[in-house]
Amino acid sequence: xxxxxxxxxxxxxxxxxxxxxxxxxxxxxxxxxxxxxxxxxxxxxxxxxxxxxxxxxxxxxxxxxxxxxxxxxxxxxxxxxxxxxxxxxxxxxxxxxxxxxxxxxxxxxxxxxxxxxxxxxxxxxxxxxxxxxxxxxxxxxxxxxxxxxxxxxxxxxxxxxxxxxxxxxxxxxxxxxxxxxxxxxxxxxxxxxxxxxxxxxxxxxxxxxxxxxxxxxxxxxxxxxxxxxxxxxxxxxxxxxxxxxxxxxxxxxxxxxxxxxxxxxxxxxxxxxxxxxxxxxxxxxxxxxxxxxxxxxxxxxxxxxxxxxxxxxx
Numbered sequence: 001x002x003x004x005x006x007x008x009x010x011x012x013x014x015x016x017x018x019x020x021x022x023x024x025x026x027x028x029x030x031x032x033x034x035x036x037x038x039x040x041x042x043x044x045x046x047x048x049x050x051x052x053x054x055x056x057x058x059x060x061x062x063x064x065x066x067x068x069x070x071x072x073x074x075x076x077x078x079x080x081x082x083x084x085x086x087x088x089x090x091x092x093x094x095x096x097x098x099x100x101x102x103x104x105x106x107x108x109x110x111x112x113x114x115x116x117x118x119x120x121x122x123x124x125x126x127x128x129x130x131x132x133x134x135x136x137x138x139x140x141x142x143x144x145x146x147x148x149x150x151x152x153x154x155x156x157x158x159x160x161x162x163x164x165x166x167x168x169x170x171x172x173x174x175x176x177x178x179x180x181x182x183x184x185x186x187x188x189x190x191x192x193x194x195x196x197x198x199x200x201x202x203x204x205x206x207x208x209x210x211x212x213x214x215x216x217x218x219x220x221x222x223x224x225x226x227x228x229x230x231x232x233x234x235x236x237x238x239x240x241x242x243x244x245x246x247x248x249x250x251x252x253x254x255x256x257x258x259x260x261x262x263x264x265x266x267x268x269x270x271x272x273x274x275x276x277x278x279x280x281x282x283x284x285x286x287x288x289x290x291x292x293x294x295x296x297x298x299x300x301x302x303x304x305x306x307x308x309x310x311x312x313x314x
Contacts, residue, residue: 162181
């Protein structure tokens with residue numbers, strides 16, 4: 001278990017806050033934040049360490065050994081940041097999405113473009129096979145962004161399944177777990193449960209997340225260990241394909257009415273800023289959007305520039 005100073009733990013907590021904020025936004029992945037801030041490998045390793053050996057240590061009441069085995073300090077600090085962020089920023093993010101969506105999406109567009117560049121740099125040699133997997137990843141992510149949400153049950157078994165599916169996406173750079181919740185028609189339902197402290201719903205969803213991430217972390221770690229270049233290419237493709245979702249200016253093609261009677265966008269298509277202004281009669285805020293996209297790009301670039309290469313290597 002890596003020793004950290006108080007300053008390093010505060011920095012780790014802030015990374016968890018950033019991951020939580022990203023996971024709340026449909027179209028942005030907390031896994032992307034983990035990757036670009038240099039904690040992705042440690043996160044996967046820590047999750048993977050919650051295994052049979054950890055259970056044995058716990059059952060034998062070897063609590064100190066158990067804590068070291070699962071990298072407990074790291075997980076608790078990071079998860080505390082994620083949890084606090086989701087609980088406290090849910091209202092803010094929803095507000096920004098509703099009233100300042102163009103600016104919020106612009107920032108994340110720049111962030112994801114830079115993230116794709118940073119992740120692609122981890123591949124020492126782009127062979128035809130590696131390029132193919134990158135294209136496959138982009139195609140999968142693009143399809144996810146254009147898929148139409150459907151009505152789904154609110155039974156506990158489906159809430160559990162939604163948690164398992166969403167958490168797998170949340171640790172993948174480029175694939176948004178919150179957007180998959182939108183496709184499963186459970187995004188607002190889960191955020192509402194968090195906001196209203198509906199403990200049973202949050203607990204079932206959390207259990208699904210726990211089971212899903214414990215299972216999927218082993219698969220992803222195996223893929224990175226045995227097929228590093230093609231796996232990273234696939235992750236890069238996920239990011240590139242997801243850009244379709246975070247394009248700031250959209251035209252609503254179809255809508256639906258949610259359970260509160262509010263009309264929400266169902267199908268949207270990307271348009272140019274000028275077309276957006278003509279269609280909606282609203283300011284596209286092009287200059288601010290470009291500046292925020294540049295800021296998002298530079299934010300990732302500077303993190304990558306000044307982060308130790310040993311901590312960012314997948």
